[in-house]
Amino acid sequence: MPELPEVETIKRGLEKCIVEKKIQKLHILCEKSFQGEPGAVEGQKIIGIRRRGKALLIELSNKLTVMVHLRMTGQMIYDGSERFAAGHPDESFREEMPGRFTRIYADFEDGTHLYFNDLRKFGFWKVMDDLDLASDKFLNNLGVEPWEMKPAAFYEVLRRHAKAPVKAVILDQHNIAGVGNIYADEGCFYAGILPWRECGSLSRKEADKLLEGLCKVMQASIDSGGSTMKDYVRADGTRGNYLEKFAQVFRREGCECPRCGAEILKTRTAGRGTHYCGGCQK
DNA sequence: CTAGGATCCTGTCAGC
């Protein structure tokens, strides 16, 4: 599940691989995954890559931007002298490209390729001009990046959604950008808060700690992006390891809590699998 | 305005 740190990792990886390269041809293998005219992209040079929340924005020499959203199972794979892949952590990036799950791919002028794989077809590429960008609903309604969120503003958000569970509110991209299921659980664990607590029941101190936790777990994951990337790049297909390295509760049900030793449990909150420690989260 | 559930898609896995 690509969340903010995974998308940032892709951005940093692709910056080194595809900036300054010219797109020769774009292959659309799944119509649903691509919005726009492939012809508007072909012949263009990639001049920069930005990220906003979980969205990747690839800027082209003709002023158009390709917005890429990986949703749940998207992967970006660059195949040059070596292979860089990041996004949804499964093994399909090791396969021959284009593969079973390749929905779009680009041929660069220098003979290298960029593949977009997406098992469940929820992700997309969308060609946009300045007007589209300025009026885009997703981008316009997106909350601020976690590290730009002021503690007072975060507390305000929680007051506004006083009856909703904490986890639902931090997952909502309108409230804060980039948090997904993994970092929502990890942030709640950091703050010692049960994810289904009503937002209105949090003290200012708890709210501050939650915001701090979200920033810290995501920053730690971004900082390890280099090693994650390296793992993905290897031809032997070793899996990226941010979950093993950093997750305290996510997919750890049945394990011992690293903080208090109680058992990590799993339940459902806000319609999602939710991992928590019954011992030290209140 | 908010809260909560259904929806989109496809592969994997548990249970019979």
Add this chain to the structure above:
DNA sequence: TGCTGACAGGATCCTA
């Protein structure tokens, strides 16, 4: 073995 249903979880849409 082969079927069925639950599950995965980002964002949008719909209803109350």
